[in-house]
Amino acid sequence: MTTPRIIDFDHLKPDEFEHILPDLFATGDGKVSQDPRLQKFLAANPDCAALVKDLETIAETARSLFEPVAEPSDRVWQNIQAKLAEDSALASIDDDYIDPGAPLD
Amino acid sequence: MMTQALPSRANPGLFKRNPPIAGEAEAIEAAQKGDGEAFAMLYNLHKRRVYTLCLRMLGNVSEAEDMTQNAFLHLFRKMGSFRGESAFSTWLHRLTVNLVLMHLRKKGLNLVSLEETDNPSGEETITRDYGRRDPILAGSVDRIALERAVEALPPGYRMVFVLHDVEGFEHNEIAAMLECSTGNTKSQLHKARLKLRELLRSPGQPPQPSVDSESAI
Numbered sequence: 601m602t603t604p605r606i607i608d609f610d611h612l613k614p615d616e617f618e619h620i621l622p623d624l625f626a627t628g629d630g631k632v633s634q635d636p637r638l639q640k641f642l643a644a645n646p647d648c649a650a651l652v653k654d655l656e657t658i659a660e661t662a663r664s665l666f667e668p669v670a671e672p673s674d675r676v677w678q679n680i681q682a683k684l685a686e687d688s689a690l691a692s693i694d695d696d697y698i699d700p701g702a703p704l705d
Numbered sequence: 706m707m708t709q710a711l712p713s714r715a716n717p718g719l720f721k722r723n724p725p726i727a728g729e730a731e732a733i734e735a736a737q738k739g740d741g742e743a744f745a746m747l748y749n750l751h752k753r754r755v756y757t758l759c760l761r762m763l764g765n766v767s768e769a770e771d772m773t774q775n776a777f778l779h780l781f782r783k784m785g786s787f788r789g790e791s792a793f794s795t796w797l798h799r800l801t802v803n804l805v806l807m808h809l810r811k812k813g814l815n816l817v818s819l820e821e822t823d824n825p826s827g828e829e830t831i832t833r834d835y836g837r838r839d840p841i842l843a844g845s846v847d848r849i850a851l852e853r854a855v856e857a858l859p860p861g862y863r864m865v866f867v868l869h870d871v872e873g874f875e876h877n878e879i880a881a882m883l884e885c886s887t888g889n890t891k892s893q894l895h896k897a898r899l900k901l902r903e904l905l906r907s908p909g910q911p912p913q914p915s916v917d918s919e920s921a922i
Contacts, residue, residue, distance in 0.1 A: 622895035626876055626887075655898045658905070661846040662855075662870035668753035669852065670760055672773050677748060679774050684741075684781060 609637040617641065617648055625655065632656065726750055726794075733793055737784045744784075748777055751794060755801050761867045762805045764856060772808060776801040798872060806882060814860070846905060854904040862897035869894050 607620060624632045632638065632652045642649040729750060735743035755776050759769035779800060787796055855863060855871075868874045868882070869890070876887040876894075883890065 622891040625895065626891045651902075654902050655895075657846050658851065658898050658901050659870050661848060661851050662866070663873075664848050665761075665852060665855070665871045666873070668757035670757050671753050672756040672770050676752070676756075676770050676774050676777075677745075680748070680777050680781075683774075683778055 609641065612638075612641045614645055614648055617645070621652075625659075729793060733784070733787065733789075736781075737787070744781060747780070747793075751797055752777075754794065755797065758798060758801055758867070758872065759805060761855065761871065762802070762864060763809075764860075764863070768808075772801070772805055775804055775808075779804060802868065802872075802874075802882060850905060851901070854901050857904055858897055858900055862893060862900055865890050865893040866897040866901070870898075 607616070621632070624635065624638075633642065633649070633656055642652065728746070732743040732746045732750075736747055752773065756769060756773045759772040759776070760766065763769050763772065776797070780797060783800070787793065855866060858866060864883070865879060868879045869876065874882075876890045879890045880887045
């Protein structure tokens with residue numbers, strides 16, 4: 601699928617179209633339905649055109665899911681604070697630590 | 706005759722959705738110096754997005770909360786390494802995704818071969834859909850219906866779909882994170898969209914999440 605190959609867009613068959621569709625979506629701006637090379641093929645193959653439209657609609661709607669829909673419970677922040685306080689206390693112990701083997705001043 | 710080679714270049718990026726947030730730059734700088742209040746502000750600015758990302762990737766509230774906690778603890782410890790080369794939220798999301806993937810790998814999940822879980826024969830083809838066109842889908846999809854359908858996707862499909870179509874990562878980035886080829890991620894994404902189409906065209910049968918609320922992926 602990732603190997604570039606020569607495609608005859610004027611004589612494309614539905615099974616060939618099916619094979620290259622993931623690449624067609626992955627390249628360019630993702631608007632397969634507006635690809636000038638495919639207009640003739642899509643006009644002659646309404647099922648393929650409908651499929652392309654549906655997949656484009658799904659991809660476009662998916663972008664709206666980027667906005668968050670859920671919020672973590674308060675427990676998450678409480679745990680973070682507790683963990684950071686614990687780390688801070690440990691770091692403070694480390695700072696105060698005196699190596700018993702170190703030479704005396 | 707219109708004959709052309711398909712380029713194999715990466716998707717240039719369909720959407721960049723991380724504009725700067727007012728006050729964020731100052732909070733980052735202060736948090737890098739250990740200011741707890743600034744870190745709390747960063748948490749409040751980003752907690753919902755990080756949690757939603759974890760929830761979508763894991764499909765489990767308890768695990769998603771644990772990973773959100775881990776992500777912010779890692780963030781606190783790694784604040785100093787943020788150099789502003791990308792948007793802070795992009796950097797934080799990448800950190801979160803990597804933690805979730807590490808968590809899944811520790812649980813023994815093979816992220817690359819997950820496409821097999823739904824369709825062992827790998828014969829999900831477009832031709833299956835011919836003759837079953839549904840005009841309702843052509844043009845609009847309800848956001849909530851899509852959210853439910855995404856929950857019902859097999860984990861491998863869901864992972865690539867969320868990372869690419871929702872989060873906006875490119876195929877080469879996803880391939881690097883999942884340690885697989887871009888051909889694999891393109892194929893997974895295509896199959897995910899085909900599966901979503903199938904789920905969305907069966908309104909009489911509401912999609913069921915592919916994992917129960919407490920089970921692992």
